[in-house]
Amino acid sequence: MKNVVITGASRGIGFETTKLFLSDPTINVIAISRNIAPLQALAKEETVGNRLTCVAMDITNEDYSSLEIALEPFDTIDILINNAGLLINKSFKELTKSDWQQTFNVNLFGVSQLIQHLLPKLEKTAKAHIVNIGSMGGFQGSSKFNGLSAYSASKAALACFSECLASELIEFDIACNCLCLGAVNTEMLQTAFPGYKAPLNSNEMAAFLVDFSQNGHRFFNGRVLPVALGNPG
Numbered sequence: 001m002k003n004v005v006i007t008g009a010s011r012g013i014g015f016e017t018t019k020l021f022l023s024d025p026t027i028n029v030i031a032i033s034r035n036i037a038p039l040q041a042l043a044k045e046e047t048v049g050n051r052l053t054c055v056a057m058d059i060t061n062e063d064y065s066s067l068e069i070a071l072e073p074f075d076t077i078d079i080l081i082n083n084a085g086l087l088i089n090k091s092f093k094e095l096t097k098s099d100w101q102q103t104f105n106v107n108l109f110g111v112s113q114l115i116q117h118l119l120p121k122l123e124k125t126a127k128a129h130i131v132n133i134g135s136m137g138g139f140q141g142s143s144k145f146n147g148l149s150a151y152s153a154s155k156a157a158l159a160c161f162s163e164c165l166a167s168e169l170i171e172f173d174i175a176c177n178c179l180c181l182g183a184v185n186t187e188m189l190q191t192a193f194p195g196y197k198a199p200l201n202s203n204e205m206a207a208f209l210v211d212f213s214q215n216g217h218r219f220f221n222g223r224v225l226p227v228a229l230g231n232p233g
């Protein structure tokens, strides 16, 4: 069995990715978000059996006790997908210090905190893979859009962090890559670009993530990869 941890699993891309992983009977999923009601409903489906562990947790919170308890049955983690994200759409003039702090707390500090926490179980796996979900907004040289400066800056930081981390984790045989997603139809996209229809739905991006997280580290490590069809999506 493979053990997969994914954050931001309650809706959008994370929810569809969790669902798709669970269609493979050789995979256990430990799914994290603050609201776990949609995941609890998923857990009741017969085909899921007891392979879904739902953890109600804010990744920015320093109390990881609920996650520790949930992870007790699992000695190793094969894949960690840091998918949880926060986007505040405000002009630079309007952004408050708290907006900046919240954005970086979720999109960067929460990610690094969770990785540090999970490292002992990732180290025990032969070739574990950390996939950080970035954004085209944070991809160097990409088009930039008004209202997204804090979000895009946080995703750019996540991209650089992923490159640095990959280098430090080579000795533990853990790969780390950052995928810079283009537009996908989710609640977050509507916050960023109200009324915009993206060329991709969450289930389509989920199919890519399920495949990349299991196979991409045979070909890539320390890479910041654009996963986008156009501009913004």
Ligand SMILES: NC(=O)c1ccc[n+]([C@@H]2O[C@H](COP(=O)([O-])OP(=O)(O)OC[C@H]3O[C@@H](n4cnc5c(N)ncnc54)[C@H](OP(=O)(O)O)[C@@H]3O)[C@@H](O)[C@H]2O)c1
Residues within 6 Å of the ligand: 007, 008, 009, 010, 011, 012, 013, 014, 032, 033, 034, 035, 036, 057, 058, 059, 060, 082, 083, 084, 085, 086, 106, 110, 133, 134, 135, 136, 180, 181, 182, 183, 184, 185, 186, 187, 188, 189, 198
């Ligand atoms: N959709 C796009 O077009 C697009 C484009 C580029 C990049 N991305 C990236 O793709 C990822 C998924 O995006 P999405 O569009 O699916 O977003 P979404 O629909 O807004 O979902 C975000 C998920 O993150 C979780 N989350 C947020 N803050 C959290 C926290 N503090 N602790 C734990 N979980 C938290 C939310 O769950 P709770 O509220 O239940 O905690 C939710 O499950 C994000 O990293 C986003 O930046 C998306």
